[in-house]
Amino acid sequence: MYTESIVLNVQEVSKSIGKTPIIHNVSFDLKRGEILGLLGPNGSGKTTILKMLVGLLKPSAGTIKVEGKDIQLSFEKAIRHIGAIIENPELYDYLSGYDNLVHFLQMSESINYERIEEVTKLLRMEDYLQSKVRTYSLGMKQRLGLAQAMLHHPSILLLDEPTNGLDPEGMMELRQLLVKLAKEQGVAVIISSHQLAEIELICDSIVVIQDGSIIEKSNLREEGDSESNVGSYTFKILNIKTVTSIIEGFALPNLVLNEEGFQVDLTEMGVSELNKRLIKHEIDVVGIKRTENTLEDRFLKTLKGRSK
Template sequence: MQEAVLQLRNVSKTIGKRTIVDGLSFDVPAGEVFGFLGPNGAGKTTTIRMIVGLISMTKGEVFVKGVSVRKQFEQAMTHIGAIVENPEMYKFLSGYQNLIHFARRHSGVTKERIDEVIKLVGLQNRIHEKVKRYSLGMRQRLGVAQALLHRPSVLILDEPTNGLDPAGIRELRDYLRKLTQEEGISVIVSSHLLSEMELMCDRVAIIQGGKLIDVRSLQEEGTGESAQLKVTIDVNNPQLALRVLSESFQDLKISISGAQLELMTDKSRIPDIARRLVLADLDVYGISASQKSLEDRFLEMTGGEMVV
């Protein structure tokens, strides 16, 4: 893993007697799309607000490229671009005029850089139209362009897919991947949408009740011979098949669903499972295997609390 551009160390937030965020620690390396996943109210937005300095930390520390957010706030913020909740734009101005306005807040943002970010987010053909004519997806892209003007090392997006249609979500997903590849920046995305996080992110930090449950790689899991797969077996006598496999593979959890068997195992054991069923004179009509979804893993780790 590359050197971390963002580090959280025991970050906590307490208001009164309520602990909203409780001792979060994780690292985000350069060039990664990092997901921050959890139910509504889990503490995701509170954590983001602490990272960007909108609210104070009760304890702990955040470092951006080694710079302390607590002790060197202004210097740390030069490395961060963020959209917390919805991007705010002047709707009576064009997209280009909005970028000119925001560029004045940072030193060293040239016209060439403005043109560069416009191209990066794919708004060349609409940038001189007034923002009030933009779709929500286009406003999101303009917000990303604004956040990238000063060449940050970290881009933070809080629930960026809210209100977007499927086409807009896919567009955003493609642009975020392009950013990590072409700009080399890290993108942190918070969401409660499991399916989108699975498609968008390299890794996810799962947070529940303000605590970090786990950090999982989505690229490495589910690949190779040892990957855990959900296996469904269509067989003529499920009860007999269950007895045969339970005797042969005592470590497997096997259940019957209708006329099918369901179990979790790795890819390397599937041929042996099929062989045992055939040797027991059972008719096997089909075997299908699928990678355990992020939803399955989330439910396992959080004890069954579904993301809403």
Template sequence: MKEFEIVLKVDHLSKKIGKSLIIKDVSFELSRGEILGLLGPNGSGKTTILKMLVGLIKPTNGLVLIEGHHINKEFEKAIMHVGAIIENPIMYDYLSGYDNLIHFFRMTDQFSSKRIDEVIERLKMDDYIFDKVYTYSLGMRQRLGLAQALLHRPSILLLDEPTNGLDPEGIKSLRETLRKLAREENVSIIISSHILAEIELICDSVLVMDDGTCIQRGLLSDLQEGTSTLQTYSFKVLNGEKLKTIIENKLDHNNIHYHSSGFSIELMIHDVAQLNKLLVSSGIDVVGIERTGSPLEELFLQTVRGEGS
């Protein structure tokens, strides 16, 4: 695999509906094996961009290249590399999940019963795959849609709010599945979501949209470094009887909130280790440190809403 090999190129993409320009000169690239988070408030243009990437909407200006193929001029060659769940997956309710997968997979020239079984096992759908789809929960439908999108071994996966309807265990399982696809099979993934915590946990990079415009694009780690690094950390301690005395005698800090198991404090990230050393050397047993604020949330608010500037 070539390092930073580009699998998707979006160049000066715009979309006008009537007199309204809803997507405004958006450009970005996606590397092989990269997981990109597409962030933005409702109405920012995220779903419209995804629809243009799969040819459901034709752009007014600009181009989309998938594995070097123009999505509008070479649609079949381009789309064969893409798997997508955009809005709610459409399934045949009175067929089983398994029969739905057979039906959709037979539309390609890659049909394989073995591949269907592989995807079912990977997504842990064995318990309900032979049930009728009308009995499925929303989360089960989401997983079936993901199975359908993966059958033909796409190199690019586009997911619009993929965690909708999933319980915490399902979200964790999906997160692990997507990371394995990216790391082990070099699948490139774009996830459109409003759940910042999930984007922060899974994505390598983010593209922030607002009012049809790309206003931030970069590696997640780099963008986070551009925010204020003052974050809230919660310290959990065992023997906190003299905690308050030690902190107030040795620490010049006003933003401290004590609770039954310890305290919360606003710190720069490099000060966390120093405070931990101070507490331990003073005889305080620190059993846990947890960041309770999200740098990505701060970035999002600063960038989209202009807060904190």
């Protein structure tokens, strides 16, 4: 079992190229075992942020701490905790997948050959591990890159568009693997992706970037009791003509009437109380359904609101 502590702290980080600001005062934390989605349109600054997290770019201002170590002041101590795939994996096409991993292994004293077997088995790469990388599909290269990033037992994985080239089965396997690493081994993961459906399935939280600034930070797995967990609910009514005058007198939040009933924002307890009031007024409620907004809906709404 792992301790849910902060493994990555990004504090007021900015980046300028020449006199042009690229990233503006970005701050967020990443907890052990958390999977965070880094979202934003193309050119929003996602990859620039990832490059600063691994020391490929130096922030113009702010601090980045990995397991408490400042990445600028103690680079080697900080970077040993990070495994990353930024843009395309760096691989040797003329070598086999296995030899690529051996080459990486030889650069670190903390990795043994058993770790290669462990990681490749976990990623189900045995069938093509001895083949030359030049024969690999993009999805196979992505998986080899992930194996390379995982070899040294990092506490943080940074993945830039990790599902590129993967078929639906491959995406599902990757999703299951990352969740297992996070929940069972406490590995923290940041995924930069435009695959919003995948992000919604895998991530605990999101950070939305636009024009180099954070415009939203949200927890996708918020837990709350019935008193605090507000949702949007659709009530289906039989005698809709009768309910209109009654329901409008209830002063309900975000009430929207339609041909079959109405939609309203309430807590679970609020839904129960409203249902009792409708029955008391002899209103026939034949269905109550929670309306789920997808991450794509939220993402587009956030960007639209920001652009106004």
